Amino acid sequence: MTDAAAPNNFIRQIILNDRAAGKNDGRVATRFPPEPNGYLHLGHAKSICLNFGLAREFAGNCDLRFDDTNPAKEEQEYVDAIKSDVNWLGFEWNNLRHTSDYFEVLYLCAEKLIRDGKAFVCDLSADEVRATRGTLTEPGQNSPYRGRSAEENLDLFRRMRAGEFDDGARTLRAKIDMASGNINMRDPTIYRIRKLTHQNTGDAWKIYPMYDYAHCVSDAVEGITHSLCTLEFEDHRPLYDWFLDQLDVENHAELIEPMRRAGLAGTPSRPQQIEFARGNLDYTVMSKRKLMALVSENLVDGWDDPRMPTLAGVRRRGFPPAAVRAFWERAGVTKQNSVIEFSVLEGSVREVLDASAPRRMAVLDPLKLVITNLDAAHDETIEFANHPKNAELGSRRVPFSRELWIERDDFAEVPPKGFHRLVPNGEVRLRNAGIVRCEEIVRNDDGSIAEVRCTLDPTTRHGMPGADRKVKGTIHWVSAGHAVAAEVRLYDRLFTVADPDDTSDGKTYAEHLNADSKRVVRAWLEPSLADATPESNVQFERLGYFVADRYDHSRATPVFNRTVTLRDSYAVR
Numbered sequence: 001m002t003d004a005a006a007p008n009n010f011i012r013q014i015i016l017n018d019r020a021a022g023k024n025d026g027r028v029a030t031r032f033p034p035e036p037n038g039y040l041h042l043g044h045a046k047s048i049c050l051n052f053g054l055a056r057e058f059a060g061n062c063d064l065r066f067d068d069t070n071p072a073k074e075e076q077e078y079v080d081a082i083k084s085d086v087n088w089l090g091f092e093w094n095n096l097r098h099t100s101d102y103f104e105v106l107y108l109c110a111e112k113l114i115r116d117g118k119a120f121v122c123d124l125s126a127d128e129v130r131a132t133r134g135t136l137t138e139p140g141q142n143s144p145y146r147g148r149s150a151e152e153n154l155d156l157f158r159r160m161r162a163g164e165f166d167d168g169a170r171t172l173r174a175k176i177d178m179a180s181g182n183i184n185m186r187d188p189t190i191y192r193i194r195k196l197t198h199q200n201t202g203d204a205w206k207i208y209p210m211y212d213y214a215h216c217v218s219d220a221v222e223g224i225t226h227s228l229c230t231l232e233f234e235d236h237r238p239l240y241d242w243f244l245d246q247l248d249v250e251n252h253a254e255l256i257e258p259m260r261r262a263g264l265a266g267t268p269s270r271p272q273q274i275e276f277a278r279g280n281l282d283y284t285v286m287s288k289r290k291l292m293a294l295v296s297e298n299l300v301d302g303w304d305d306p307r308m309p310t311l312a313g314v315r316r317r318g319f320p321p322a323a324v325r326a327f328w329e330r331a332g333v334t335k336q337n338s339v340i341e342f343s344v345l346e347g348s349v350r351e352v353l354d355a356s357a358p359r360r361m362a363v364l365d366p367l368k369l370v371i372t373n374l375d376a377a378h379d380e381t382i383e384f385a386n387h388p389k390n391a392e393l394g395s396r397r398v399p400f401s402r403e404l405w406i407e408r409d410d411f412a413e414v415p416p417k418g419f420h421r422l423v424p425n426g427e428v429r430l431r432n433a434g435i436v437r438c439e440e441i442v443r444n445d446d447g448s449i450a451e452v453r454c455t456l457d458p459t460t461r462h463g464m465p466g467a468d469r470k471v472k473g474t475i476h477w478v479s480a481g482h483a484v485a486a487e488v489r490l491y492d493r494l495f496t497v498a499d500p501d502d503t504s505d506g507k508t509y510a511e512h513l514n515a516d517s518k519r520v521v522r523a524w525l526e527p528s529l530a531d532a533t534p535e536s537n538v539q540f541e542r543l544g545y546f547v548a549d550r551y552d553h554s555r556a557t558p559v560f561n562r563t564v565t566l567r568d569s570y571a572v573r
Contacts, residue, residue: 005182009333011050011274015058015226024225024269031224032086032093033215035067036078036199039303039310040085042345044280044330051228051330052091061094069102069214071198074537079199081303085311087132089321095222097264098212100200102221106209106256109217109247110172110190112154112255118246119190120146121156122173132178139179140186146175163206167193174213176242184239186282188212207225216240219271220249221256223570227271230278231337237273244270270556279328280339282498284309285509299513300494304550306561307494307517316548317491318537318563319345323352342493343568350564353545354536358386358393361431361476361541362525362560364488366405368451368480369422371436379481382432398526399482400433405524407542410475411452413441420473422452429474431541434461476541483524486558488546490519524561530555537563544546 019026032423055062055399064086068074086093099106113119122143124132134140148156157172172191178184190213195206203274216239219227220497227240249255250268259265285291286309286446294300294308303310306317314324327348327527331340361384371378381397410421410428422428434452444450459466496519500509532548539545544566547557 009335010052010335011226011228011276012057014272014274015054018225019058025123027225028055028058029062029223029225029269030055030060030228031063031065031219031222031486032098033065033067033099033218034082035070036037036075036082037070037073038078038292039081039312039363040285041286041288041291041309041311042281042324043286043309044085045089045281045311045324045534046331047228047230048086048089048091049325049328050276052086052089052093054226054228056091059472060225062091063097063224064093064094065097065099065218065222066200067211067215068198068200069208069209069211071194071196074199076199081312085163085315088311088315089324097218098220099209099220100198101262101264102214102218102259103201103205105221105256106214106217108255109249110157110209110213110254111154113174113190113246115150115171116246117150117175119153119172119174120148121153121160122146122171122189123169123186124171125168129189133183135177136183139144140183142178143173143187146187150553157191160207161205163195165193169193172207174239174243176239182238184212184236185242188239212239213243214234215269216243216273216336217247218528219313220244220247220268221259221266221507223269224271225264225269227273229275231272231275231335232278233273233274239273240273275335276333277335277337279331280337280341281309281345282339283342283493283495283500285495285500287501290509293510297510299510303364306489306491308495316534316547317561318353318535318545319349319358320352320537323348326352329444337522339499346568347563350545350566353539353563355390357537357539357545359388359539359541360526360529361398361478362486362523362529362543362546363405363407363476363478363483363487364521364523364540364543365408366524367408367411367449369404369406369436369477370451370453371402371404371456372439372453373455373492376402378402383431390500396528398432398528399479401479401481402432403475403480405480405483406475406477411438411449413449421475422454422473423466427471429460430456431476432462433472433477434458434464434470435466435471474568478524478526481526482527482572484527484530484558486523486525486529486560488521488523489549489561491562492517492519492523525560527560529560530558540565541565 020338032051052062121176132141139469171189173187178186191207194208304312304316327345382400386393415423429435435457440453442451495512496514497512500512534553536548545563546560
């Protein structure tokens with residue numbers, strides 16, 4: 001991609017200016033640094049597309065780095081899921097890293113801060129630290145332990161590492177300014193004691209670095225040039241820069257010696273943090289805490305439930321990765337937080353699937369249609385194009401017989417105004433088969449309609465003399481004797497309101513769950529759909545776009561999930 005071909009945004013412009021000025025020798029290195037404490041969601045996809053996309057555009061590198069500094073919440077399951085999601089979106093990382101790969105470097109950097117009089121060991125409890133932090137209008141109070149000598153601090157810090165003290169007994173804090181107008185600069189914690197087994201380092205460490213400290217140092221030692229963060233980190237940028245200024249990693253080779261020994265050493269950098277607005281969508285929540293609650297309280301069917309905004313969820317629902325990428329590209333990169341309508345994403349999905357998904361016929365709510373002027377043994381095949389706009393996708397043969405399944409709502413005994421499908425004594429075109437006329441209704445004992453009986457005008461099929469005869473409606477069908485039974489899961493939005501986080505009505509987000517967000521039906525499909533492979537997308541003609549379930553679908557037990565309807569049903573509500 002050339003500079004001129006890519007959509008411009010303020011981050012891209014910063015990079016263009018940096019390259020023009022020769023900054024970082026024209027090099028572009030980004031990273032995507034998720035914490036492995038849950039599954040990635042659609043908001044993360046914006047950051048993934050931005051970081052990997054910019055690196056790709058400028059022939060640079062993008063690393064995948066797991067911010068694994070909190071062993072209490074991190075699991076290997078999440079690590080594996082994140083790697084899978086990034087690949088599914090269409091990206092490959094340059095290096096796979098963990099913040100824990102740099103624990104020894106981070107420790108050496110902390111000792112440097114102590115020796116330089118920029119950090120101290122504090123014995124205040126977490127509650128006491130909060131009580132002395134101050135407010136937006138009042139300065140904080142210095143810790144009584146702030147004046148410890150460098151020697152004493154080094155001794156205590158090394159004993160913290162050795163596991164001599166209990167959890168919470170001591171912390172290492174930066175020594176900056178308790179009167180700063182930016183509360184993040186009021187002697188923030190750098191290390192805390194956590195005697196927990198780490199998913200990557202085991203029991204090697206008894207102390208773990210805080211995010212604000214570990215993040216910037218990891219960026220520097222990885223050689224990151226542009227550190228892209230969401231807007232909530234804007235107030236943290238002075239702290240990010242303060243740590244980098246104090247440590248000057250690029251000019252202190254001794255600090256990265258552990259990386260050299262581990263074979264991880266690259267060229268350290270002085271990265272620049274740049275903030276952008278996160279990706280927000282309506283009709284969903286994207287708080288990891290709330291998503292975790294939905295899963296743990298069994299309100300959904302796991303992290304990859306197709307109703308979830310997780311990447312695993314939308315993948316299982318059948319969203320093409322190209323549609324997700326196109327959506328975030330169109331949304332753009334700004335400094336202004338906003339909420340995007342979920343229907344815009346669904347529009348992107350429809351656009352991609354309309355061009356690529358082969359067409360098939362399926363009946364979700366079956367009503368039997370019997371063609372009385374065909375023999376009971378009638379059995380033929382009719383050729384159908386796989387895609388009306390793409391001849392390269394070829395064609396298929398669909399069986400046609402005397403008894404068919406049609407959609408129940410394609411027949412109305414008492415039709416509403418504007419109904420253009422099958423009615424008593426009325427005509428409708430069966431897709432590619434010709435025009436039928438309803439002659440009789442057969443009822444069950446309870447009075448419900450069991451079947452409709454019709455006659456077929458064979459001259460109205462394509463290529464026949466009456467093919468051009470006009471009727472107002474065309475409906476799809478499936479041969480009853482050849483149809484494949486399938487489970488079809490009809491998914492809708494998980495919440496009934498656009499902003500589930502809004503508690504002004506006295507309800508929590510969980511109380512806004514849509515009870516009709518999942519409906520399972522037994523459907524009848526044309527036989528070719530039995531050969532669908534898991535994760536293959538199709539359009540069920542007139543019904544919507546569907547996908548063969550990633551895990552549950554097989555030839556013996558077909559299972560399809562509705563991806564999106566053909567039209568935005570929410571636009572008319």
